[in-house]
Amino acid sequence: MKRIHLHLMSDSTGETLEMIAKAALAQFENVDVVRHFWPMVRSRQHLDRIVPEMTSNPGLVLYTLVNADTRQRLEEHCRHLALPAVPVLDQVTEALEVALGQEAHGRPGRQHLMDDAYFRRVEAIQFTIAHDDGIGHEEWEEADILLAGVSRSSKTPTSIYLANRGYKVANIPLVVESPPPPALYQLKHPMVVGLTSSPDRLVQIRRNRLLTLNQQARTAYVDGERVKAEVAFARRLFAENGWPVIDVTRRSIEETAAAIIKLLGEHEREQPGRFEGVKPI
Structure with missing residues (x-):
């Protein structure tokens, strides 16, 4: 059985990221997935505190971070550690920007506002x-x-x-x-x-x-x-x-x-x- 460490990193509750990961993993069999869940990551300092865990348990990194500075810092860490990192919502957001003719609002947790x-x-x-x-x-x-x-x-x-x-x-x-x-x-x-x-x-x-x-x-x-x-x-x-x-x-x-x-x-x-x-x- 193949084992994989999966790091899920979000600047909000991480609910969306978890659902996406769960849906994707359902397509595979005989896989032992060790999830590392990192919600509410909104600063470089917070991100830096997570890096030792990523170093100890290298694996795939899935993230939904809208802050450009935090994203850049994560990508730098992943390149240094040779870890694959996937911004799971980027392609969907970009397609919507084209279809709607407007830029997405880069606000963490926007989908969870109390509207x-x-x-x-x-x-x-x-x-x-x-x-x-x-x-x-x-x-x-x-x-x-x-x-x-x-x-x-x-x-x-x-x-x-x-x-x-x-x-x-x-x-x-x-x-x-x-x-x-x-x-x-x-x-x-x-x-x-x-x-x-x-x-x-x-x-x-x-x-x-x-x-x-x-x-x-x-x-x-x-x-x-x-x-x-x-x-x-x-x-x-x-x-x-x-x-x-x-x-x-x-x-x-x-x-x-x-x-x-x-x-x-x-x-x-x-x-x-x-x-x-x-x-x-």
């Missing part, structure tokens, strides 16, 4: 947490998206991920013995999306869940035939109401969220103004 988008995301997260697992159905009309599915079909983690993108999300577990509240069928603003999964996968996830809770794994909750009936019940409900369905069996949370955002865009084009003001962050 309207920031407060919208905070509001979305608060709403989503307060409307998890079928809670607060009286306020579902305020949601942008409502996720429905049987237990352990990734409703909650997908909801939280979408909330971090600025969407207000509610979700409801579908239980054969307990019909959803009538409010579910009367919604006008939220886009309702059904999440489903293969029964075998659900049984596996549920068993693991019970084991982590030190509970008996021989219950109806993990009975194969019972789970098949639950999935069939949910699919009938989705079909009867014309709700789009996403099979999460082989999807990551990020992939499921991306599919939902795409559906939201399609609905907006079909019904202009329905989701006005709802934009991903």
Whole structure:
């Protein structure tokens, strides 16, 4: 297995850099990556304090530094240490400068300013947490998206991920013995999306869940035939109401969220103004 030291250096929180590195690393297998994370690097002095660690653990340097002086200092260190250094946002920024006909503002952490988008995301997260697992159905009309599915079909983690993108999300577990509240069928603003999964996968996830809770794994909750009936019940409900369905069996949370955002865009084009003001962050 190949081992690599990866130095991630940012003049802000480093969140963007981490996401880029994670996405790129997902393309490789059998690699042992040792991450060295250096956020809020905004001075030559701070940078110089990091150099001994880079010297001891040579590897690839990825950075998002907008201050010209700090960037130059880092590049000098990397040349001296013979370390490859990649400014990961430069090509994108340059392309945008050409397309927009203006120069980029070289301000560290600009994407994290507490603007309207920031407060919208905070509001979305608060709403989503307060409307998890079928809670607060009286306020579902305020949601942008409502996720429905049987237990352990990734409703909650997908909801939280979408909330971090600025969407207000509610979700409801579908239980054969307990019909959803009538409010579910009367919604006008939220886009309702059904999440489903293969029964075998659900049984596996549920068993693991019970084991982590030190509970008996021989219950109806993990009975194969019972789970098949639950999935069939949910699919009938989705079909009867014309709700789009996403099979999460082989999807990551990020992939499921991306599919939902795409559906939201399609609905907006079909019904202009329905989701006005709802934009991903």
